[in-house]
Amino acid sequence: MAWKRYILAFCITAAIFGTAFYIAQRIDAGRIADIRATEESISIDILSSETQFELLGHLDCKIIAENPVLSDELNSLASRLSVAEENLGATNKEVINLKEQYSLLEIKDYLLLQQISEKCHSKPVFVLYFYSNAGDCKDCGRMGQELSYLREIYPGLRVYSFDYNLDLSAVKTLIALQKLQGPLPAFIVNNRAPVYGFKTLDEVEKLIPELKTLATSTAATSTKASN
Numbered sequence: 001m002a003w004k005r006y007i008l009a010f011c012i013t014a015a016i017f018g019t020a021f022y023i024a025q026r027i028d029a030g031r032i033a034d035i036r037a038t039e040e041s042i043s044i045d046i047l048s049s050e051t052q053f054e055l056l057g058h059l060d061c062k063i064i065a066e067n068p069v070l071s072d073e074l075n076s077l078a079s080r081l082s083v084a085e086e087n088l089g090a091t092n093k094e095v096i097n098l099k100e101q102y103s104l105l106e107i108k109d110y111l112l113l114q115q116i117s118e119k120c121h122s123k124p125v126f127v128l129y130f131y132s133n134a135g136d137c138k139d140c141g142r143m144g145q146e147l148s149y150l151r152e153i154y155p156g157l158r159v160y161s162f163d164y165n166l167d168l169s170a171v172k173t174l175i176a177l178q179k180l181q182g183p184l185p186a187f188i189v190n191n192r193a194p195v196y197g198f199k200t201l202d203e204v205e206k207l208i209p210e211l212k213t214l215a216t217s218t219a220a221t222s223t224k225a226s227n
Helices: 002-056 061-066 071-088 093-120 140-153 169-177 201-207 211-226
Strands: 126-131 158-163 186-189
Touching: 071 093, 093 126, 093 158, 093 169, 126 140, 140 158, 140 201, 158 169
Parallel strands: 126 158
Antiparallel strands: 126 186
8 A cells, every 4th residue: 555655645645746748848939939929029129220220321400300219219229128138047149139139220229319410410318328238237237227217207218238258340330430348337428438337317417417408408499398
């Protein structure tokens, strides 16, 4: 009787582990399917955005001013990438592929912004933010949240986020050009000297005095719209 109990216990245990393994496999398969669908959607968005880049380069300044440079597309891609990274992890190959595509699109937008500012004599306000999610930057998450919140307050502020450890030549070149050498998190405002370490919202606002112009223009736009 004893050995029958042992066999029965073994069978029950094996069934429990087998069921758990099967469910985990199905969940992982579902996540992979979701990330692939997201990747296909982002690929279409990127192709559309690249075409938009070409179009914007030939428009006059008045039209460009009325149609901000790809901010909605970038924010949408950032949200999708965040969900994908949470579901599958930062080291997942498909997540890394998405991050590389997103980083390239950010750099394209950044370069286009420079061209437009020269062509239209405008003064954009942008931040290049560098972070690491490899477990070696405890303040990167908090710093990213501060900058995201700041972008919500000032819609005209452009925040470009880059994974410092991403093995992508374009990102490495950007890091070299900006002479980034200190500890993370780090950010660069309008191509000025890099700022290292976590900064509070008040500290960041003091480091970006141009935000006052954005706030004024946003208020003016709202007032004009209400009238």
